[in-house]
Amino acid sequence: MLETQPSNATDQKSLNAFLLRKLMPLLILVYVISFLDRANIALAKHAMGIDLGISAAAYGFGAGIFFLTYAAFEIPSNLIMHRVGARLWITRIMITWGILSIGMGFVNGETSFYVMRLLLGAAEAGLFPGVMLYLTYWFGRNERARATGYFLLAVCFASIIGNPLGGALLEMDGFMGFHGWQWLFVIEGLPAVVVAFVVYRLLPDRPSNARWLSTADASAIESRLAAEQESIARPDGEHSFRTCLTDPQVWLAILVYFCHQITVYTVIYFLPSIIGASGNYSPFTIGLLTTIPWIAAAIGSVVVLRFANSSSRSRLLLGIGLLCMAAGMLIAAYSAPVIGLLGICLAASMFYVVQSIIFTFPSSRLSGGALAGGLALVNTCGQRGGFVGPTVIGMVEYTTGKAINGLGFLAIALVVGAVFSRRLRHGNEDVDPSHGEATRAI
Numbered sequence: 169m170l171e172t173q174p175s176n177a178t179d180q181k182s183l184n185a186f187l188l189r190k191l192m193p194l195l196i197l198v199y200v201i202s203f204l205d206r207a208n209i210a211l212a213k214h215a216m217g218i219d220l221g222i223s224a225a226a227y228g229f230g231a232g233i234f235f236l237t238y239a240a241f242e243i244p245s246n247l248i249m250h251r252v253g254a255r256l257w258i259t260r261i262m263i264t265w266g267i268l269s270i271g272m273g274f275v276n277g278e279t280s281f282y283v284m285r286l287l288l289g290a291a292e293a294g295l296f297p298g299v300m301l302y303l304t305y306w307f308g309r310n311e312r313a314r315a316t317g318y319f320l321l322a323v324c325f326a327s328i329i330g331n332p333l334g335g336a337l338l339e340m341d342g343f344m345g346f347h348g349w350q351w352l353f354v355i356e357g358l359p360a361v362v363v364a365f366v367v368y369r370l371l372p373d374r375p376s377n378a379r380w381l382s383t384a385d386a387s388a389i390e391s392r393l394a395a396e397q398e399s400i401a402r403p404d405g406e407h408s409f410r411t412c413l414t415d416p417q418v419w420l421a422i423l424v425y426f427c428h429q430i431t432v433y434t435v436i437y438f439l440p441s442i443i444g445a446s447g448n449y450s451p452f453t454i455g456l457l458t459t460i461p462w463i464a465a466a467i468g469s470v471v472v473l474r475f476a477n478s479s480s481r482s483r484l485l486l487g488i489g490l491l492c493m494a495a496g497m498l499i500a501a502y503s504a505p506v507i508g509l510l511g512i513c514l515a516a517s518m519f520y521v522v523q524s525i526i527f528t529f530p531s532s533r534l535s536g537g538a539l540a541g542g543l544a545l546v547n548t549c550g551q552r553g554g555f556v557g558p559t560v561i562g563m564v565e566y567t568t569g570k571a572i573n574g575l576g577f578l579a580i581a582l583v584v585g586a587v588f589s590r591r592l593r594h595g596n597e598d599v600d601p602s603h604g605e606a607t608r609a610i
Contacts, residue, residue, distance in 0.1 A: 199322030228562015232555035238289035245294025246544035266360025273353035327462035335455025412542030425550030427585030461516035468517035489518035501575035
């Protein structure tokens with residue numbers, strides 16, 4: 169029997185909790201599968217190097233090249249989702265990326281590795297900004313950072329589950345004549361295709377389409393969010409994509425997000441090899457050790473984001489989070505392996521606190537097509553850091569023999585992001601030019 173929200177519910181906090189309970193499990197599952205398929209090459213890196221001759225530099229380039237096509241297709245993907253709805257478009261994304269993830273098991277050298285990573289990036293483009301847009305259909309600005317944080321728990325779950333699972337799959341090497349890394353890609357690619365049909369059946373496009381919401385509550389949610397969007401609408405009524413291109417705050421959010429993503433994807437793609445280089449560990453043990461920072465990331469996301477309930481607090485937490493990440497990278501770069509892993513845990517505890525807060529700034533300033541395109545633009549440009557970070561660290565490992573030697577570069581980028589984050593403003597704030605401080609618009 170379907171759980172429904174009583175139509176006389178007036179407690180907004182209770183209603184938001186109900187929406188989180190109904191929406192987030194499926195969205196989290198989708199992103200768990202997405203990240204398993206995007207990041208499992210981190211565990212396959214060593215074995216593919218032996219079996220296919222893929223060097224550390226080629227691996228770093230291939231890991232990062234995913235984001236070139238991912239970035240190129242994100243804006244059109246989000247604009248399409250804005251028109252056709254999340255249910256249909258997320259289903260399409262999942263089917264195509266699932267098939268291509270399975271295809272990763274059949275690459276035979278550097279060229280095919282590059283091609284498949286490019287295709288996988290194009291297939292998955294639009295999922296994250298699409299969900300960021302989707303959350304604006306259900307949650308107001310003050311609740312959205314928390315909802316985003318819960319969604320990003322998927323990355324932590326994917327790493328906690330996926331790293332030991334991936335390590336175990338790698339140990340199937342030779343079974344039925346296939347390499348372990350081939351089993352890794354094929355088995356982890358299948359769930360995307362299966363769950364796509366669950367998404368098509370269960371995910372409502374908007375509150376008015378949700379069978380588990382009363383008509384009164386659905387109408388109240390949509391009316392409240394429409395009023396919030398109206399309050400930030402431009403006086404000239406312009407809501408097109410070019411609106412976000414002229415907003416300096418959008419470009420500032422992009423810069424901060426770029427600095428953040430350089431670090432996140434370097435850790436995702438190189439942490440297993442950094443741990444492997446520090447001792448004689450089996451693939452399964454490496455997978456287990458790699459989960460520890462992601463447990464810290466999950467704890468940080470749940471515990472810290474509840475305090476990001478105002479503009480000033482959000483900005484303070486954003487700056488602190490970026491500086492904690494920088495400190496963690498420096499500890500990891502210049503300490504013994506055990507202390508270094510704790511440093512990475514410190515950095516990871518702020519990964520999704522920072523990411524969740526960043527997206528509240530552009531979403532509080534845009535509406536309509538500008539909102540759909542603007543969120544995609546922030547993710548598109550910011551995730552170029554996912555190309556820069558792994559590529560640079562791959563070259564560092566290729567030339568010095570140790571990927572950990574490049575972590576100081578990440579710390580510098582994070583400090584730059586922290587400095588510029590102080591200038592970010594929500595849509596109801598203005599900047600006092602004489603003091604550089606935010607004042608609430610009246």
